[in-house]
Amino acid sequence: MERNVARLRTRLAGLGVGMRPHLKTCKSVAVAHRVMASPAGPATVSTLKEAEHFAAAGVRDMIYAVGITPAKLGQVLALRGRGVDLAVLLDTVAQAEAVAAASREAGTSIPALIEIDCDGHRSGVRPDDAQHLLAIGRALQQGAELRGVLTHAGGSYAARGDEALRQCAEQERRGVVEAAAVLRGAGLPCPVVSLGSTPTAHSAADLTGVTEVRAGVFVFFDLVMAGIGVCRIEDIALSVMATVIGHQRDKGWILVDAGWMAMSQDRGTSKQAVNQGYGLVCNLAGEAYPDLLLADANQEHGIVTVRPGSAASLPGLAIGDRVRILPNHACATGAQHRSYHVVRGADMAVQAEWPRFGGW
Amino acid sequence: MERNVARLRTRLAGLGVGMRPHLKTCKSVAVAHRVMASPAGPATVSTLKEAEHFAAAGVRDMIYAVGITPAKLGQVLALRGRGVDLAVLLDTVAQAEAVAAASREAGTSIPALIEIDCDGHRSGVRPDDAQHLLAIGRALQQGAELRGVLTHAGGSYAARGDEALRQCAEQERRGVVEAAAVLRGAGLPCPVVSLGSTPTAHSAADLTGVTEVRAGVFVFFDLVMAGIGVCRIEDIALSVMATVIGHQRDKGWILVDAGWMAMSQDRGTSKQAVNQGYGLVCNLAGEAYPDLLLADANQEHGIVTVRPGSAASLPGLAIGDRVRILPNHACATGAQHRSYHVVRGADMAVQAEWPRFGGW
Numbered sequence: 001m002e003r004n005v006a007r008l009r010t011r012l013a014g015l016g017v018g019m020r021p022h023l024k025t026c027k028s029v030a031v032a033h034r035v036m037a038s039p040a041g042p043a044t045v046s047t048l049k050e051a052e053h054f055a056a057a058g059v060r061d062m063i064y065a066v067g068i069t070p071a072k073l074g075q076v077l078a079l080r081g082r083g084v085d086l087a088v089l090l091d092t093v094a095q096a097e098a099v100a101a102a103s104r105e106a107g108t109s110i111p112a113l114i115e116i117d118c119d120g121h122r123s124g125v126r127p128d129d130a131q132h133l134l135a136i137g138r139a140l141q142q143g144a145e146l147r148g149v150l151t152h153a154g155g156s157y158a159a160r161g162d163e164a165l166r167q168c169a170e171q172e173r174r175g176v177v178e179a180a181a182v183l184r185g186a187g188l189p190c191p192v193v194s195l196g197s198t199p200t201a202h203s204a205a206d207l208t209g210v211t212e213v214r215a216g217v218f219v220f221f222d223l224v225m226a227g228i229g230v231c232r233i234e235d236i237a238l239s240v241m242a243t244v245i246g247h248q249r250d251k252g253w254i255l256v257d258a259g260w261m262a263m264s265q266d267r268g269t270s271k272q273a274v275n276q277g278y279g280l281v282c283n284l285a286g287e288a289y290p291d292l293l294l295a296d297a298n299q300e301h302g303i304v305t306v307r308p309g310s311a312a313s314l315p316g317l318a319i320g321d322r323v324r325i326l327p328n329h330a331c332a333t334g335a336q337h338r339s340y341h342v343v344r345g346a347d348m349a350v351q352a353e354w355p356r357f358g359g360w
Numbered sequence: 361m362e363r364n365v366a367r368l369r370t371r372l373a374g375l376g377v378g379m380r381p382h383l384k385t386c387k388s389v390a391v392a393h394r395v396m397a398s399p400a401g402p403a404t405v406s407t408l409k410e411a412e413h414f415a416a417a418g419v420r421d422m423i424y425a426v427g428i429t430p431a432k433l434g435q436v437l438a439l440r441g442r443g444v445d446l447a448v449l450l451d452t453v454a455q456a457e458a459v460a461a462a463s464r465e466a467g468t469s470i471p472a473l474i475e476i477d478c479d480g481h482r483s484g485v486r487p488d489d490a491q492h493l494l495a496i497g498r499a500l501q502q503g504a505e506l507r508g509v510l511t512h513a514g515g516s517y518a519a520r521g522d523e524a525l526r527q528c529a530e531q532e533r534r535g536v537v538e539a540a541a542v543l544r545g546a547g548l549p550c551p552v553v554s555l556g557s558t559p560t561a562h563s564a565a566d567l568t569g570v571t572e573v574r575a576g577v578f579v580f581f582d583l584v585m586a587g588i589g590v591c592r593i594e595d596i597a598l599s600v601m602a603t604v605i606g607h608q609r610d611k612g613w614i615l616v617d618a619g620w621m622a623m624s625q626d627r628g629t630s631k632q633a634v635n636q637g638y639g640l641v642c643n644l645a646g647e648a649y650p651d652l653l654l655a656d657a658n659q660e661h662g663i664v665t666v667r668p669g670s671a672a673s674l675p676g677l678a679i680g681d682r683v684r685i686l687p688n689h690a691c692a693t694g695a696q697h698r699s700y701h702v703v704r705g706a707d708m709a710v711q712a713e714w715p716r717f718g719g720w
Contacts, residue, residue: 319454335696
């Protein structure tokens with residue numbers, strides 16, 4: 001984990017931009033302290049629960065990077081009233097009008113970023129839709145603060161190969177910089193130009209015009225990121241420990257006490273070149289067994305078997321033996337657990353237990 | 361929920377067997393009290409955390425229905441020492457020997473059931489493998505208690521139609537009763553003959569020889585169960601409330617603030633005749649909009665759209681409007697939340713908040 005954090009920090013420093021890590025992956029103050037530039041942030045969150053939790057731990061600079069609804073503005077104002085510079089995100093005039101009205105009513109300007117849709121994968125205003133961008137910006141200026149523009153290249157998760165990833169990163173940069181130019185060209189402020197995803201953060205060759213990069217899963221990495229090619233299997237810093245509870249020898253199955261409750265049901269690698277099932281099975285030192293997968297999962301049962309078509313043989317694991325399972329998606333697997341058991345060094349001894357939180 | 365519980369209770373009473381509800385679905389003392397025959401149980405659990413939690417709430421009769429590992433026997437003994445009749449499950453001689461050895465060492469007999477594999481879907485001993493059954497039974501008798509046999513017709517989740525479901529239920533019954541006969545025929549005790557799954561519990565026509573039925577998801581039901589045909593959409597007692605956060609009108613998308621973190625990534629209906637995406641979208645009264653699905657989900661974003669091929673139109677939902685989303689799998693969706701907001705009556709007013717727990 002420390003190596004993963006240092007790697008992205010060094011990379012972004014070389015490109016001359018700061019990092020605003022997304023704390024939705026870890027949901028842990030202990031991890032956040034090791035990822036953020038300072039204990040006060042900056043940081044990105046995906047829920048107001050995260051904003052509350054990290055604010056209580058001293059984080060003072062956050063973007064809530066999911067489109068705001070009017071009913072949440074009271075909580076945003078309360079957090080801001082406690083000295084937290086929490087900014088919201090939006091992509092409609094209706095939201096901008098609600099944020100401006102709430103700002104006027106509270107007598108304080110809520111900062112908002114306009115979400116830009118750089119690749120059509122989800123939400124946001126298209127960067128060339130100048131009319132919509134300006135309408136939102138002007139609506140915000142009726143009491144709120146136009147803080148800038150923000151985009152997320154979610155489409156990069158489907159990219160394969162260095163060149164495709166670099167193109168995603170450049171498309172992400174171009175889109176958000178173009179949107180900033182539209183606003184500034186009309187005399188509107190746009191101090192923040194924010195972009196990011198782990199694949200593009202690790203692939204961008206140039207970030208001219210960008211003020212900050214957001215990324216989340218880079219802290220742990222996972223099998224989906226390894227499949228995309230932005231990390232190696234041995235960089236994955238999160239695993240689920242499981243114990244052998246049985247065998248169906250005629251089927252080549254080892255049963256373990258980790259099912260989807262422990263792993264999540266994320267099957268993100270099923271669309272990649274190498275389908276890793278519900279996870280890749282390793283020994284206790286974290287070294288992957290050849291082609292050994294958590295092939296199927298019920299709530300608390302996992303079925304471990306050799307990858308279809310592989311010549312590898314099933315390892316001799318007995319009742320009570322333990323394995324580590326690498327997850328497809330660290331954000332999803334982490335969310336199934338109440339804490340992290342922190343290991344360090346070749347003996348993988350547990351050094352600490354870091355709580356994590358969930359809910360909304 | 362109350363109607364669902366009453367329905368299965370009445371059905372099983374008519375078949376002359378008791379219910380041992382599986383509390384892995386609810387993980388809530390408040391729900392458990394409404395599902396169990398008495399505050400002391402009986403009940404089924406899928407983790408020792410559940411056993412601890414429900415024991416602390418007064419449940420005294422539980423089966424931990426996931427294959428036991430030797431390292432967990434200390435916790436089992438500690439729970440039993442506090443007056444909880446907690447039985448374990450196993451399907452190998454190695455486990456039976458470990459349970460017998462731990463029993464001898466502790467000077468108390470740990471009760472164990474032998475898991476029977478009635479349909480090849482997961483773990484258990486095949487009912488016709490008399491040699492293995494007797495070897496396990498005899499190993500247990502070296503200090504432990506052979507409490508009986510237990511099976512789960514997990515294959516019933518793939519069955520379609522009343523006749524196929526009845527056949528699954530009869531296969532489940534026949535398998536576990538046959539295994540009991542093998543043990544008894546060799547002079548071994550087998551007081552408990554336990555089976556169950558929600559589809560078979562609602563389909564069995566005859567439960568001769570069975571002493572108890574286990575089922576879990578019947579309490580809430582879900583879209584998978586509706587797809588199997590054991591409940592109607594309007595019987596589903598669990599939903600996730602979400603708020604509209606945006607639109608991509610040219611794509612026919614409504615964005616909501618419920619993604620896979622709120623719904624889970626269970627896509628159980630994707631293999632059924634009607635694929636419900638990540639969930640079926642309803643109005644606040646719980647009435648489904650025609651063919652409106654949570655079609656895609658990121659961590660905190662959901663994309664709502666009309667089912668492909670449907671002639672239905674997108675409802676006129678504005679920023680801030682709220683919907684309820686019915687889940688594919690109640691066990692998985694419930695696990696993403698820290699509590700239930702309990703509603704009753706036509707106005708769906710929140711009457712109570714019931715905490716739920718997670719972890720191991």
